[in-house]
Amino acid sequence: MIQVGIIGGAGYTAGELIRLLINHPEAQIDFVFSTSNAGNNISKVHQDLVGALDLKFTDTVNSNVDVLFLCLGHGNSVKFLEANVFSENTKIIDLGNDFRLEADKVFDGKTFIYGLPELQREAIKNANYIANPGCFATAIQLALLPLADNNKLHSDIHINAVTGATGAGTSLSATTHYTWRDNNFSYYKPFTHQHLGEINQSVKQLQNDFSSEILFMPNRGNFSRGIFATVYTDFDGLVEDAIRLYKSYYNDAAFTFVSDDFLHLKQVVNTNKCLIHLHKHNGKLLITSVIDNLLKGASGQAVQNMNLMFGLEETTGLGLKGTYF
Numbered sequence: 001m002i003q004v005g006i007i008g009g010a011g012y013t014a015g016e017l018i019r020l021l022i023n024h025p026e027a028q029i030d031f032v033f034s035t036s037n038a039g040n041n042i043s044k045v046h047q048d049l050v051g052a053l054d055l056k057f058t059d060t061v062n063s064n065v066d067v068l069f070l071c072l073g074h075g076n077s078v079k080f081l082e083a084n085v086f087s088e089n090t091k092i093i094d095l096g097n098d099f100r101l102e103a104d105k106v107f108d109g110k111t112f113i114y115g116l117p118e119l120q121r122e123a124i125k126n127a128n129y130i131a132n133p134g135c136f137a138t139a140i141q142l143a144l145l146p147l148a149d150n151n152k153l154h155s156d157i158h159i160n161a162v163t164g165a166t167g168a169g170t171s172l173s174a175t176t177h178y179t180w181r182d183n184n185f186s187y188y189k190p191f192t193h194q195h196l197g198e199i200n201q202s203v204k205q206l207q208n209d210f211s212s213e214i215l216f217m218p219n220r221g222n223f224s225r226g227i228f229a230t231v232y233t234d235f236d237g238l239v240e241d242a243i244r245l246y247k248s249y250y251n252d253a254a255f256t257f258v259s260d261d262f263l264h265l266k267q268v269v270n271t272n273k274c275l276i277h278l279h280k281h282n283g284k285l286l287i288t289s290v291i292d293n294l295l296k297g298a299s300g301q302a303v304q305n306m307n308l309m310f311g312l313e314e315t316t317g318l319g320l321k322g323t324y325f
Helices: 012-021 076-083 117-125 135-149 196-206 239-249 299-309
Strands: 002-007 027-033 067-070 091-094 129-131 157-163 214-220 227-234 256-258 274-281 284-291
Touching: 002 012, 012 027, 012 299, 067 076, 067 299, 091 299, 117 135, 117 196, 117 299, 129 299, 135 157, 135 196, 135 214, 135 227, 135 239, 135 274, 135 284, 196 214, 239 256, 239 274
Parallel strands: 002 027, 002 067, 067 091, 091 129, 157 214, 256 274
Antiparallel strands: 157 227, 227 284, 274 284
């Protein structure tokens, strides 16, 4: 059994990891680290786990676990690894943004591989350290990779994407209170969102001459989970040509599928899937991409990466059912 440690155990992504791992046939949770909750039952925080998990949070670590998941706030993974030493045999999957960019991927002799399976599955299989992609970045990259892989991106890319409230984490702020979020809609970080760095990086990895702008407008929705992204750019060809490119690129993908029908968010919530739909209007190709931000955008993808790193079937422990109603 793969012995697992989770750091930052009280947050949304850690909760999703715990739910996945207690049902994973090849993994066992060794410890869940949370300094603010040390000694408390995990089910006191993740209350749906009452009766499913008899384990307490701890403020100590087992340095010899097989894999360590870092579910910390952005910028805190480096600090944690500087303060805690793990076995050279311990694989690490960071769900924060500390190691996603090329300039940041090497830390203390460890090289972190960008963990988007649809982009570099083979590299992930051979990696010991993974930088898990951001949630917006996952949805948007999966909308763009087939075009980049076929050298089809030669004009500006326009993106409008909406995320659920869980994308903001558990900490309270003016825009996360129920009374503000309910029956409300807003944008934030227009054209400057931090995920743009990894999106540009992946596009250029496949199409190194890409020099156009990616114009991204992130929005807050008044629902709990999910990302609905619409992307459009110039495309010289029929929509049938684009569909062939996408279905070919994702032919062997375990969780990304091209749909012939218009999409809605309930198709992917509580699953590790990404669904893609294509529509052509005059010279513009519209790509719609939908994911669950906590699963394919975070913890589900992290388990998907763990499976690849340990030589397991990619879908192991991720046979999740959606919640259409």
